Structures are given as structure tokens and as C-alpha cells.
Amino acid sequence: MPSQTQLSVxxxxxxxxxxxxxxxxxxxxxxxxxxxxxxxxxMRIADELSLPAEERSALYYALLLKDAxxxxxxxxxxxxxxxxxxxxxxxxxxxxxxxxxxxALATARNVGVGQSIFERVRHFIAIARTEGMTRDLIAVxxxxxxxxxxxxxxxxxxxxxxxxLDEHWCGLGYAKGLRGDEIPLLARIANLAQTLEAMHDxxxxxxxxxxxxxxxxxxxDPKLVDIVSGWRNDVTWWRSLRAADAxxxxxxxxxxxxxxxxxxxxxTRSPSHSPTSSTRSRPTRTAIRHASPSTRDIWRSVLASTPxxxxxSSAPDCCTTSGSLACRIRFSTRTARPRPASGSRFxxxxxxxxxxxxx
Numbered sequence: 001m002p003s004q005t006q007l008s009v010x011x012x013x014x015x016x017x018x019x020x021x022x023x024x025x026x027x028x029x030x031x032x033x034x035x036x037x038x039x040x041x042x043m044r045i046a047d048e049l050s051l052p053a054e055e056r057s058a059l060y061y062a063l064l065l066k067d068a069x070x071x072x073x074x075x076x077x078x079x080x081x082x083x084x085x086x087x088x089x090x091x092x093x094x095x096x097x098x099x100x101x102x103x104a105l106a107t108a109r110n111v112g113v114g115q116s117i118f119e120r121v122r123h124f125i126a127i128a129r130t131e132g133m134t135r136d137l138i139a140v141x142x143x144x145x146x147x148x149x150x151x152x153x154x155x156x157x158x159x160x161x162x163x164x165l166d167e168h169w170c171g172l173g174y175a176k177g178l179r180g181d182e183i184p185l186l187a188r189i190a191n192l193a194q195t196l197e198a199m200h201d202x203x204x205x206x207x208x209x210x211x212x213x214x215x216x217x218x219x220x221d222p223k224l225v226d227i228v229s230g231w232r233n234d235v236t237w238w239r240s241l242r243a244a245d246a247x248x249x250x251x252x253x254x255x256x257x258x259x260x261x262x263x264x265x266x267x268t269r270s271p272s273h274s275p276t277s278s279t280r281s282r283p284t285r286t287a288i289r290h291a292s293p294s295t296r297d298i299w300r301s302v303l304a305s306t307p308x309x310x311x312x313s314s315a316p317d318c319c320t321t322s323g324s325l326a327c328r329i330r331f332s333t334r335t336a337r338p339r340p341a342s343g344s345r346f347x348x349x350x351x352x353x354x355x356x357x358x359x
Contacts, residue, residue: 014254017064018247024067027074029086031201034194036250037241039063041228042193043253044237048227049189054157057255059186061154062161066190069145069162073137080133082112082123094198094211097134098172098218104128138166139175161186165194170218188221195219196228197241205231205238 021035028034042063046056070089077085088110095106107127112120127133146163164178164187171179192212199208209232216225231237240249 012251012254014060014064014251017061018250021064021067024070027086028067028070029084029088029090030067030198033246034197034201035064035067036246037201038066038190038194038197040241040246040249040253041196042189044231045189045193045224045227053255054155055186058155058157059161059189060253060255062149062158062186063190063193065145065149065152065154065158065162066165066194067145068148069141069143072144073140076140077137080123080127080130081107081110082115082119083110084113087113090198094195094202096215096219098168098170135174142166142175157184157186160184161190163187165190167191168219169221173219183221188224192220192224192228200238200241 018036021039022032025032025034039060042059043056046059051059074085077088081088091110092106095103097103108120108124111123111127142163142165145165146159149159149162161184164176164184167173167176167178167183167187168191169180169183169188171177173183195215196208196212199211209229212220212225212228216222240246243249
């Protein structure tokens with residue numbers, strides 16, 4: 001019987017989604033860390049609003065999943081603009097859609113990048129003639145993101161925040177044109193937070209707050225803009241968004257109420273649904289096997305910030321709240337059975353098995 005040594009590591013849901021957010025940032029054409037910084041901004045707004053624990057939790061995961069549907073409109077956007085959608089998205093995202101001239105100018109700058117004048121004009125005219133283009137692109141993106149959040153088992157408040165991310169206070173947003181308090185509060189917070197982060201990353205906090213002020217009552221809830229306007233002189237906090245420990249700040253901000261994820265069946269739960277309910281779907285279980293001994297070292301490097309213990313014992317459980325998602329990674333080092341031909345290339349060699357599962 002081959003010998004086996006196991007190392008168990010627990011990973012919190014926030015770590016999983018934080019890692020996923022980097023992939024979403026790349027897909028959306030945003031700098032790495034955009035989603036994490038957006039989440040930190042949104043959670044500070046939640047603190048100042050004194051939101052209840054369940055709403056804070058729903059907001060936290062909505063902020064991390066806000067771009068979950070971003071790849072759903074990539075092909076169409078690239079075809080319409082004749083440019084890499086990852087180039088177009090971050091540049092069009094910060095444009096005030098309510099200003100027709102600025103919108104047209106930004107469109108002209110981003111169509112047919114690197115192509116001839118004729119091709120650029122052709123793409124610009126095609127966009128101008130496409131009725132409801134912006135609405136359709138955003139509708140596909142937001143609906144897909146909301147569907148993903150629902151299938152992962154997050155509550156209705158999280159799902160609706162993702163679905164209504166691009167609604168504007170004045171009613172000129174997309175995809176449904178909701179106005180004022182018709183827009184879910186969590187969506188209003190997320191929209192303001194992502195705009196502040198995008199402008200802060202390129203122009204600094206001063207410009208970010210000026211943009212929020214200019215769009216107060218049009219894009220954004222006036223009450224929320226008044227809250228963030230008080231952060232102007234909080235230089236230390238703005239600098240902390242760019243600090244190397246931003247991921248640690250994200251993990252520290254994770255609310256105590258956490259929702260189970262990666263369920264076997266799609267479900268949409270209301271914010272009042274108890275995560276300990278017996279109706280909760282059973283988590284899926286997947287196993288990934290690697291043949292190289294170096295795999296163990298790679299995973300250990302990735303999980304360097306996760307509590308670990310010596311081989312053969314269990315790591316501390318960093319997801320102790322009932323109903324939370326815990327991801328357990330086990331490393332097993334086995335010695336293969338010796339082959340008959342001693343000294344051949346099939347002689348006994350160690351192999352590593354990595355098992356990734358949801359608990």
C-alpha cells in the first residue's frame with residue numbers, strides 16, 4: 001500500500017472571489033485590482049450608511065461579482081467598434097452617456113483603432129445607425145451577470161444589484177431605465193463605487209470626486225455623493241486603495257454573514273433566507289489531479305496568505321460561519337509502486353495529487 005501524506009488548507013469565499021475578480025478585470029480591460037478597490041469603496045459607503053449585516057453581505061458579494069457577465073457582449077462590441085473590446089470598455093465606461101457630444105467624440109476615438117480612416121468612419125456610422133446599441137449591450141451583460149450570481153446561490157439582493165448596476169438616478173440608465181428609489185440601493189452604491197475607482201485609478205481622488213459631484217442627481221443618488229464628498233481630505237485612506245495589502249483589506253472586510261456558493265442547482269434566495277436552512281442545495285465536488293511534484297509548491301505559493309499547518313494535520317478553519325463556503329485543498333504525496341524493470345524510466349517516482357473541493 002503506497003504511503004500518503006496530506007496537507008489540508010481552508011480558503012474563504014472572499015479569497016476565491018477575490019482571485020476570480022482578477023480574471024474579470026482582465027476581461028473588462030480594467031487594471032488588476034479594480035474590482036477589489038471597488039469593493040473597498042462600496043463597503044466604506046455601507047459603513048457610513050450603517051447598513052444591516054445581511055445587506056452588507058449581499059453588497060460585498062455583488063461588488064465582487066459586478067463584472068461576472070462582462071464577456072457576454074465582448075464579441076458584439078469588438079465587431080461594432082472594430083477594436084479590441086478590452087481597449088474600448090474601460091474608455092467608454094467613464095464617458096457620460098447623457099452628453100451626446102462627448103459620447104460621440106469618445107466613440108470616434110475608439111472605433112477602428114489602428115485601421116484606416118475609411119474603416120474608422122465606417123464603424124462610426126454603423127454604430128450611429130444601430131438603434132438601442134448601448135442598451136442592448138448593457139442588458140446582455142447585466143442579465144448574464146445576474147444569472148451567474150443566481151446560479152452560484154447568492155441572495156436576491158446580490159442578484160438584483162448586479163442586474164441594475166448601470167441604472168442611473170435620473171432614469172436614463174440601462175437596461176430598464178429605472179429611476180430614483182426604483183433602483184436597488186445596493187446597485188446605486190456599486191455604480192458609484194466603480195465609477196469612483198475607475199476615475200481615481202486614472203486621475204486621482206480629486207477628479208474622481210468632482211465627477212461624482214457633476215453627476216449627482218443624474219447618474220448617482222445625491223445622498224451617496226454627499227457621503228463620499230466627505231472623503232476628499234482622507235489622503236491616507238485613498239492611498240490605502242493602492243497599497244500592496246489591498247487584498248488583505250478585502251478579506252478583512254468580508255461580512256460575518258456569508259452565503260453558500262457553487263451549488264448543484266440554480267437558486268435565487270431572498271435576503272431573509274437563512275444560510276443554515278435545510279433547503280440549501282448541496283455543494284458540488286470536483287477533483288483536479290496533477291502528476292508533477294512541483295504542483296504542491298505552486299499551490300503553496302498561491303495560498304501563501306492562507307493559514308497552514310504541518311503535513312498530516314488540518315489547517316484552521318477560516319470559514320467558521322454556518323452556511324459559508326469553504327474550499328479545501330488537499331495535497332497528497334504518494335510513492336508509485338516499483339516497476340519490474342529496475343532502473344528503467346518507469347522506476348518508482350513520487351507523484352502529487354491535488355484535490356480541490358467545496359465543503
